[in-house]
Amino acid sequence: MALETEQAQRAPRQEGTPLLQVKDLHTNFQTMDGVVKAVDGVSFDIQPGASVGIVGESGSGKSVTSLSIMRLVERPGWIPSGSIIFQGKDLLKLDDEQMRRIRGEDIAMVFQEPMSALNPVYTVGDQVAEIVRAHHRVGKRAAWARAVELFKLVGIPAADRRVHDYPHNLSGGMRQRVMIAMALANDPDLLILDEPTTALDVTIQAQILDLVRNLRERVNTAVLLITHDIGVVAEMCDEIIVMYGGKIMEHGTTHQIIDDPKHPYTRGLLAAIPAMGMKGQRLTVIPGTVPSPLRMPSGCPFRTRCPNVMDVCSNYPTLKTLDDGRQVYCWLYER
Amino acid sequence: MQEPDIEVTGALSDQAPWPMSAAHADAVILDETEDQVVAEPIGQWTLVWRRFIRHRIALIGGVMLILLILMAIFGPLLSPESPLSFNYFAGNKAPELNWRYLMGTDAQGHAIIMYILYGARISLEVGVFATVLTSIIGVLVGSIGGFFGGWVDAVMMRLTDVFLTLPFLPLLILLSAYTGGGNITFVILILGLLSWSPTARLVRSYFLSLRSQEFVQAAQALGVSSPRIMFKHMLPNALSVVIVSSTLNVAGFIIAEAAIDFLGVGIHTPNVSWGLALANSESYIADGNWWWPLFPGLALLITVLSVNFLGDGLRDALDVRAKVE
Numbered sequence: 001m002a003l004e005t006e007q008a009q010r011a012p013r014q015e016g017t018p019l020l021q022v023k024d025l026h027t028n029f030q031t032m033d034g035v036v037k038a039v040d041g042v043s044f045d046i047q048p049g050a051s052v053g054i055v056g057e058s059g060s061g062k063s064v065t066s067l068s069i070m071r072l073v074e075r076p077g078w079i080p081s082g083s084i085i086f087q088g089k090d091l092l093k094l095d096d097e098q099m100r101r102i103r104g105e106d107i108a109m110v111f112q113e114p115m116s117a118l119n120p121v122y123t124v125g126d127q128v129a130e131i132v133r134a135h136h137r138v139g140k141r142a143a144w145a146r147a148v149e150l151f152k153l154v155g156i157p158a159a160d161r162r163v164h165d166y167p168h169n170l171s172g173g174m175r176q177r178v179m180i181a182m183a184l185a186n187d188p189d190l191l192i193l194d195e196p197t198t199a200l201d202v203t204i205q206a207q208i209l210d211l212v213r214n215l216r217e218r219v220n221t222a223v224l225l226i227t228h229d230i231g232v233v234a235e236m237c238d239e240i241i242v243m244y245g246g247k248i249m250e251h252g253t254t255h256q257i258i259d260d261p262k263h264p265y266t267r268g269l270l271a272a273i274p275a276m277g278m279k280g281q282r283l284t285v286i287p288g289t290v291p292s293p294l295r296m297p298s299g300c301p302f303r304t305r306c307p308n309v310m311d312v313c314s315n316y317p318t319l320k321t322l323d324d325g326r327q328v329y330c331w332l333y334e335r
Numbered sequence: 336m337q338e339p340d341i342e343v344t345g346a347l348s349d350q351a352p353w354p355m356s357a358a359h360a361d362a363v364i365l366d367e368t369e370d371q372v373v374a375e376p377i378g379q380w381t382l383v384w385r386r387f388i389r390h391r392i393a394l395i396g397g398v399m400l401i402l403l404i405l406m407a408i409f410g411p412l413l414s415p416e417s418p419l420s421f422n423y424f425a426g427n428k429a430p431e432l433n434w435r436y437l438m439g440t441d442a443q444g445h446a447i448i449m450y451i452l453y454g455a456r457i458s459l460e461v462g463v464f465a466t467v468l469t470s471i472i473g474v475l476v477g478s479i480g481g482f483f484g485g486w487v488d489a490v491m492m493r494l495t496d497v498f499l500t501l502p503f504l505p506l507l508i509l510l511s512a513y514t515g516g517g518n519i520t521f522v523i524l525i526l527g528l529l530s531w532s533p534t535a536r537l538v539r540s541y542f543l544s545l546r547s548q549e550f551v552q553a554a555q556a557l558g559v560s561s562p563r564i565m566f567k568h569m570l571p572n573a574l575s576v577v578i579v580s581s582t583l584n585v586a587g588f589i590i591a592e593a594a595i596d597f598l599g600v601g602i603h604t605p606n607v608s609w610g611l612a613l614a615n616s617e618s619y620i621a622d623g624n625w626w627w628p629l630f631p632g633l634a635l636l637i638t639v640l641s642v643n644f645l646g647d648g649l650r651d652a653l654d655v656r657a658k659v660e
Contacts, residue, residue: 070556075485096561104558111556116549121571130567131557182557 017088018045019189019222020069025082027061027068036293038064038077040246041316046190051216051223053233053254055269056243059290062226065243066192069224070109071099087189105135108183112195114175118167124178125151125163131185150181153218155211173204180211187219194226209236230269234258242266245291245301247316252326262328265302300330308332386652393648399641407459410452418445418453418607427619430626439626441612442619447630450612454631457608458638461523462589468527470581473534474570480535481542482565492539499532507591511600522601526588534580541573575650582646586639593635609634 027039039061046052056062067073069084071091084091086107091099103109111117119127128150129143138146144163151159154177167175176196183191193212197205213236216223225236233240233254240257242249242265250263261267268286288305291297297304303313312331320333387393411417415435428440438447480491510525545551546569554564570577593610595601597617602608609631616627 072552072556100558100560102558103556109553109556111549111553113549117553119550119554119568119572130559130563134558134560134563179553182553185557 016047019048019050019087020046020224021083021085022065022069023083023085025065025068025079025084027064027073027077027079030076030078031294033294037246037296038293039068040296042082042243042246042248043319044241044248044251046222046224048189049216049220049222050239051225051237052239052241053225053227053237054241054243055227055230055233057228057290059245059293060243061246062228062243063194064246066109066194066224066226069192070103070107072109101135104131104183104188105186106188107190107192108186108188109192109194110176110179110183110196113199114172114179115199117179118175120167123164123166124170124175125165128163128178128182128185131182135186146185147181150185151178153184153215154178154181156181171204172200173207176200176204176208177211180208180215184215184219184221188221190222190224192224192226195228196225197232198227198229205232212236230258230273242269245296246293247301248327248329249302250326250328250330252324252328256324256326262322262326262333263330264306264308264332268305268307383652386654387648390648390651392644393652396641396644396646396648399637400645403455403459403638403641406452407455410455414446414449414452416446416449418449418605427622427624438630439624441615441624441627447612447626450607450609451630451634453607454609454612455634455638457519457602457606458589458592458610458635460519461526461592462585462638462642464523465526465530465588466581466584468523469531469534469584470577472527472531473580474538474577476531477535477538478542478565478570478573481539482546482561482569484543484546488539491535495532495535495539498529499536501529503529504594507595508598508600511595519602519606522592522595526591530584530587534577534584537576537580538573541576542569545569545572574653578646578650578653582642582649585642585646589635589638589642 022045023043025039025042026037029036029038042061042065044052054062054065064073064077068079069086069091071094073079079092082092086102091102094102118124122130125144125147128147129140132138132143132146133140136143147163148159151162156162156174156177162170162174167178170178180196196212197208200208209232212223212225215221223237225233227233230240237254239252240254241251242257242263244265249265250257250261252262257266258270261270265286268284271284272286274283286305291301291304297314299314299316300306303309306313310331312334317329317331317334320328320330322328322333387397406413427442428436428444430437430439435446435448438451440446441450476491476495480488480495506529507525511522514521542565551564551568554568559568592601592608593613596603596608596610597614599614602611612631613628613635616624616631619627
């Protein structure tokens, strides 16, 4: 319904230069027991103004992917190979100062915990104004005026007074709005939301998602949404990337992924969602548990739990592009 | 690094660097309840002041300290005599109700009250300036180490270790003796340069834990520069430990200064200090001249306690998360 018309209206997806191209990204972490490959050969594109969701369980590498794009992976983590091309520049090759200029100006990020993501010792207006001034030569007064404007934009009531509040004066939902205001301060081209609603209760969650959806129409920012909640991405995004064990399983439009999942993992994930009218039935679960990141099976990481496992699965499948344009990493679709 | 404050007025602010203008912002997404009742927020400094006022002991410490500072400034005017005048015939006098002999006299006939009034200046100067020096070095070394980690941290911490292992008192005695002592600037420098290690360690450990806080990561993710994150975002959050360790340092330095005077390698005549008065009293205590060590000792005790009380209150008052009951 609305989904199709919306997609038809949006600019043609696969044409033009993408805003962001992640190519064969690897991010490793050194641990006492060996190297963990948190992100293991991930590639995807984000078009200008698009909204892409990355879904996966804990440990699937979705958050590390976003931190890698921001180049905020810290010791003991490092990025051994891959490239992240943003507006023609490889972010992995920039020096720290160049990268600092991109953060908050071209790519901004909202974190999961609105409780701890604001500095307790400054007013929220101060913190928004700071982000403005970190990127533009404007005076204090102009930055504060901008902060009030942003507060209004993200729907904080009595914005001109709330800017003088400290984070502890605000509720979780309000703080997340402040975080979004900070992220939007310099009109970024890409907004990364890392589990933006996980720490909030359900009604506030819906408000924040509404806000992000509305803002997207207003400010034409591409959105990369990281979440474990497939319902949230289905609602918010045009495209979905499903990750498991540091690898991409399937990447397609929301319509394709939700209505017609191809990868056995995506199918399992969707089957595990309780549906309306399910009474007294057990939920379908994916058998087994996520393997330890230190003992990821060779080849397809999902093969130890996959109902369709084959001998060939011990080799990592190459990318299969199906007729409908979606990308699946699974031997089932080898032709 | 930091751009100068340019107050943008009229023409310039119209061409704001962001395309999203106030026109957009006016179309608010949620209903803006402009007319809802919002309690007028109390200013942060008002809250700090209120919390401080409620802290009875801190208030006492603060008042005492103000009196001591006034004494340090005006002491020489109040003193019945100068350190240079003495009266052999009035030596070893017990306290009596008389401004000059209120605290008795020493063996040379110097009024003890003269020691107290003139000595306040030296004790407070040493305590405060050596602490300022210690805190600056300690905060710099600790925050750089804690923020950057890795080899920078390793270098900073080994440097800290070296200063921690220096035998403080022997070195102080040696250096004081070498320069002839008596020079207060030198005493301050020595004390400050040799004692910043614990502060550095404390600040570093705080920075390590702050480093993993989300607001630091969020500031980074939005392009705030490292020096700004360190000193604007992390340091104020570590301020309480700096204040506590500083007040302890003030007390420690006042005592240390008294100690080196006592050992005869610090201040000496014609300068006077509380430590010197204590030192001189040593060989006369057996004669029953209890007033001689008592009053300088009390002065030290009161000063050190006042500073500690004040620090305690400041720490609590500056905690923005604390509630006013």
